[in-house]
Amino acid sequence: MSSSQNRPAIVWFRDDLRMADHPALHEAAASGRPLICVYILDDETPALHPPGAASRWWLHGALAELRGHLEAQGGTLLTLSGSAEKLLPQLAEQTEAASVHLHHRLHERERTQDDRIRQALGRQGGEVRAHWGTVLLDPDAVRTKQGGFYKVCGSFWKALQTHAVPEPLEVPVSLTFHAVPKTILSGARLNEKDLCPQTPDWAEGFRKTWEPGEAEGQEHLEDFLKDAVAGYPRGRDRVAEEGTSRLSPYLASGAVSPRQVWAALQKHGAHTDGPRIFLSELGWREFARYTLYHLPNLPFENLSPKFSAMHWRKSASDLKAWQRGQTGVPIVDAGMRQLWQTGWMHNRARMIVGSFLTKHLLIDWKAGEAWFRDTLVDADFANNAMNWQWVAGTGIEATPFFRIFNPTRQAEKFDPDGDYIRQWVPELGRLSGKALFEPWAAGEEELRKGGVILGRTYPRPVVDLKEGRDRALQAFRSL
DNA sequence: TGAAATGTTGGGGCG
DNA sequence: ACGCCCCAACATTTC
Numbered sequence: 403m404s405s406s407q408n409r410p411a412i413v414w415f416r417d418d419l420r421m422a423d424h425p426a427l428h429e430a431a432a433s434g435r436p437l438i439c440v441y442i443l444d445d446e447t448p449a450l451h452p453p454g455a456a457s458r459w460w461l462h463g464a465l466a467e468l469r470g471h472l473e474a475q476g477g478t479l480l481t482l483s484g485s486a487e488k489l490l491p492q493l494a495e496q497t498e499a500a501s502v503h504l505h506h507r508l509h510e511r512e513r514t515q516d517d518r519i520r521q522a523l524g525r526q527g528g529e530v531r532a533h534w535g536t537v538l539l540d541p542d543a544v545r546t547k548q549g550g551f552y553k554v555c556g557s558f559w560k561a562l563q564t565h566a567v568p569e570p571l572e573v574p575v576s577l578t579f580h581a582v583p584k585t586i587l588s589g590a591r592l593n594e595k596d597l598c599p600q601t602p603d604w605a606e607g608f609r610k611t612w613e614p615g616e617a618e619g620q621e622h623l624e625d626f627l628k629d630a631v632a633g634y635p636r637g638r639d640r641v642a643e644e645g646t647s648r649l650s651p652y653l654a655s656g657a658v659s660p661r662q663v664w665a666a667l668q669k670h671g672a673h674t675d676g677p678r679i680f681l682s683e684l685g686w687r688e689f690a691r692y693t694l695y696h697l698p699n700l701p702f703e704n705l706s707p708k709f710s711a712m713h714w715r716k717s718a719s720d721l722k723a724w725q726r727g728q729t730g731v732p733i734v735d736a737g738m739r740q741l742w743q744t745g746w747m748h749n750r751a752r753m754i755v756g757s758f759l760t761k762h763l764l765i766d767w768k769a770g771e772a773w774f775r776d777t778l779v780d781a782d783f784a785n786n787a788m789n790w791q792w793v794a795g796t797g798i799e800a801t802p803f804f805r806i807f808n809p810t811r812q813a814e815k816f817d818p819d820g821d822y823i824r825q826w827v828p829e830l831g832r833l834s835g836k837a838l839f840e841p842w843a844a845g846e847e848e849l850r851k852g853g854v855i856l857g858r859t860y861p862r863p864v865v866d867l868k869e870g871r872d873r874a875l876q877a878f879r880s881l
Numbered sequence: 882t883g884a885a886a887t888g889t890t891g892g893g894g895c896g
Numbered sequence: 897a898c899g900c901c902c903c904a905a906c907a908t909t910t911c
Binding site (some may be wrong): 883884885886887888889890891892893894895896 | 898899900901902903904905906907908909910911
């Protein structure tokens with residue numbers, strides 16, 4: 403065995419793919435030990451929901467970018483594929499690592515896996531050092547007076563702000579690295595090319611829209627504070643405009659940390675409406691993680707128990723029409739196609755398509771959750787489940803079930819010029835006014851002039867909006 | 882982070 | 897001048 407001071411320290415990167423504000427990296431560097439930086443793609447533990455297709459595309463770029471930062475300091479990023487529970491202890495054993503540094507995950511299943519890894523490392527004479535690095539605060543630190551946890555976001559967010567959020571850390575200077583021989587775990591190396599689609603290559607729109615990585619993430623944050631945050635209260639709802647931060651995939655992959663966002667907003671001044679409302683969205687993200695931590699059933703079961711009696715419709719064809727943006731309801735199809743083509747959807751559009759799936763189509767939110775998890779570059783276990791339960795009305799702090807979005811009303815309000823629909827549903831591009839929002843209600847002459855043949859060039863609606871609404875209300879009343 | 886149905890009010894046209 | 901009706905605009909309630 404090598405002398406104890408030369409034993410390396412492993413930094414296990416997970417959903418924290420960045421150099422700055424990385425408490426685990428920071429501590430490992432401060433230990434003075436040479437570092438081994440590793441990422442493990444674990445497809446052998448399906449219970450932990452491996453990344454979906456869009457997230458993998460993002461991951462490909464994010465890993466490369468992180469490796470670039472490490473190489474600039476003389477190191478590299480080791481990427482492995484397989485069961486993390488097996489590979490991590492093997493890596494530690496074969497490199498005689500003294501410690502593994504990582505950030506806590508939130509879900510019970512993840513945490514028990516980390517506990518087992520901690521025990522395995524302990525038996526080998528190593529240790530796991532864990533920090534809170536993907537949230538503002540330890541979810542156990544925010545407690546009600548009675549010692550419970552908050553079930554209402556507003557109360558949670560107010561309580562959280564009475565605590566001191568740690569200042570973000572700088573990138574550690576002068577890192578030293580341990581060279582991992584090619585022979586070590588040579589059979590478990592991740593082929594990173596496999597993260598990207600081959601044939602068909604569906605990522606064209608992704609590449610045009612996104613540049614993964616820490617540097618780009620920080621730029622997004624700065625640009626947003628400079629240009630858009632002041633107009634956020636109104637701009638965040640206009641689906642055709644760039645009124646939102648588009649930080650979500652950077653936050654989900656950890657290119658940007660919530661503490662960095664928090665600190666940047668404090669510095670910018672969080673007293674006016676724009677920054678304050680934007681910060682409350684960060685609060686909603688934090689609340690989702692907090693809820694996932696305290697209620698591990700969040701992704702799997704309706705948090706409101708009365709919905710266990712709900713009989714959702716099982717219509718494979720309606721679900722498919724929704725997934726592919728072929729419902730015949732323009733604002734819904736626009737959102738779903740934006741998702742399909744770019745891996746992202748405007749938040750207002752997410753609410754509209756979510757309401758449409760769970761209410762007008764009366765399909766279980768879990769089908770929507772699964773689709774979003776596979777197709778969003780910002781797919782996040784906590785946010786995704788929380789938001790679906792919110793929109794479906796099945797959550798703890800959710801919309802009343804009878805709050806049903808009328809897609810046409812929503813489009814008229816938030817896409818008043820129809821630009822979003824025209825961009826993503828180009829076959830309707832020559833319609834104007836009400837016909838663009840509701841082609842099924844337009845006159846024959848108007849459709850003909852717009853080059854639209856319902857049922858041929860664009861679908862008839864899969865459900866009559868009034869009938870769908872009434873059906874949903876009836877299902878709710880019967881609960 | 883609703884929408885639709887229903888109720889109320891007030892101005893203006895008109896006999 | 898008056899009553900009546902219509903209806904838009906707004907408020908309230910219901911789902």
